[in-house]
Amino acid sequence: MAANSSPLEQFEIKRLVPVEIGGIDASFTNSALWMVLTFLVVTLLMTMAMRQRALIPGRLQSVAELSYEFIAGMIRENVGDEGKKYFPFIFTLFMFILAANLLGMVPYSFTPTSHIIVTFAMAFVVFIGVTAIGFARHGLHFFGFFVPAGVPKLLLPLLVVIEVISYLIRPVSLSVRLFANMLAGHTMLKVFAGFVIALGVLGGWAPLAFVVALTGLEILIAFLQAYVFTILTCLYLNDAIHLHH
Amino acid sequence: MGGDRFPMKHRDETDGDRKRLDELDDRLREARKGSGPPATTSTQRELGVAYRVMVEMIAGVGVGGFLGWWLDTWLGTAPLLLVALILLGFAAGAMNAYRAIRQYTAAANRDGS
Numbered sequence: 001m002a003a004n005s006s007p008l009e010q011f012e013i014k015r016l017v018p019v020e021i022g023g024i025d026a027s028f029t030n031s032a033l034w035m036v037l038t039f040l041v042v043t044l045l046m047t048m049a050m051r052q053r054a055l056i057p058g059r060l061q062s063v064a065e066l067s068y069e070f071i072a073g074m075i076r077e078n079v080g081d082e083g084k085k086y087f088p089f090i091f092t093l094f095m096f097i098l099a100a101n102l103l104g105m106v107p108y109s110f111t112p113t114s115h116i117i118v119t120f121a122m123a124f125v126v127f128i129g130v131t132a133i134g135f136a137r138h139g140l141h142f143f144g145f146f147v148p149a150g151v152p153k154l155l156l157p158l159l160v161v162i163e164v165i166s167y168l169i170r171p172v173s174l175s176v177r178l179f180a181n182m183l184a185g186h187t188m189l190k191v192f193a194g195f196v197i198a199l200g201v202l203g204g205w206a207p208l209a210f211v212v213a214l215t216g217l218e219i220l221i222a223f224l225q226a227y228v229f230t231i232l233t234c235l236y237l238n239d240a241i242h243l244h245h
Numbered sequence: 246m247g248g249d250r251f252p253m254k255h256r257d258e259t260d261g262d263r264k265r266l267d268e269l270d271d272r273l274r275e276a277r278k279g280s281g282p283p284a285t286t287s288t289q290r291e292l293g294v295a296y297r298v299m300v301e302m303i304a305g306v307g308v309g310g311f312l313g314w315w316l317d318t319w320l321g322t323a324p325l326l327l328v329a330l331i332l333l334g335f336a337a338g339a340m341n342a343y344r345a346i347r348q349y350t351a352a353a354n355r356d357g358s
Contacts (some may be wrong), residue, residue: 158333165309165330166337173304173341177297224293235348 007190011114011183031118034110038100046095067095071230078234082241089129090237093122094230101182101222105215113225114182116175123175126233134240145243174232181225185218294349301341309334 017028049064057065071091075083083090097113104111112118134142146163147156192214195207313330317323 162333162337162340165312165334166305166341168312169301169304169308169334169337169341172308173297173300176304177300180300181296228293228297 007187007194010110010186010190013115030110031112031115034103035100035112035118038096038103038112041103042095042099045099067091074231074234078231079238079241083234083237086237090230090233093126093233094226097122097178097229098223098226101226102219104182104186105219105222111182111186113178114186116179119175119179120171122229123171126174126236127171130233130236130240133237134243137241138243142240142243145239170236174229178225178229181221185214185221189214189218294345297345298342301345302335302338305334305336305338305341306331307334309337 014030015027016030016033019026019028045060046064049060052058052061054061068091071094072087075087075090079086100111100113103109104113131142134145138144146160146167148159148163151159189211192207192211196204196211198204199207309330309332310327312334313327316326316330320326
């Protein structure tokens, strides 16, 4: 029961291969390792699953086709036909977050999505990309997005400022949601697992049962948060393409 | 006697099969209607929306506060813009929360009908 039994110890960043480029610490960390693993798992799953190209899919191929259809349907419904060309990005985003969340459920693993900087980087890419798409498609008309219709002239400046701030909130709320869910879930698992040890053979069964239930819930949350992140990306993309709330 | 019973039973079974097929049809139609996350009940979805609303409102104040603080140090107007932008950030967060709820209501109505 030393320092390494702290529930937050699992989030510690460790330098595996120290690298320094021009005074910037660019070490290969455990976080980077698990992101590489996530990438490899998704790539392997998708290529292995589709290698047979069977007309009647096997189990693995069904998984790949189901995820494809799920994201394709999500884009069709929330963005429309113009969203089709952004499918590769959104699919990658979904699979990466989902795999990172699920790999984080493996004992002794590390969850990159429990770090705000990782989720914020993803949300920021989405934010910049969506804004760029908006300007590319509509030019200066994109600013009209911040001007609500049918508002008295006196209130307009105030509302434009509020609209701009609410637009700037997007990457923050998008990243905080995923990060906070992962952080809270994994901390809670560790805390209750600590109770099992602390209460011993006699009293440890109740928290153990709770940990089992919590593990199930965490797996659900892993799916749900990947879904939420992706669908919000779709909604933001829709806003940028069609210019309405 | 045995020959008499057999067709009866057979017909019963086809009726039962038809009923089961119809039920399967209904269930398939039901399953195809919503295209949200497949394994979530409405309570979980409501929890998701409640959580989203909470994050939007906190992020609103946070982003407003940060923008205000940053503009203040840049323009030297502390604490004027900090106060103003925290208030505006709160309003923006509330607006985002309102939009989240409206989207949820629209989706719920679409699924329900």
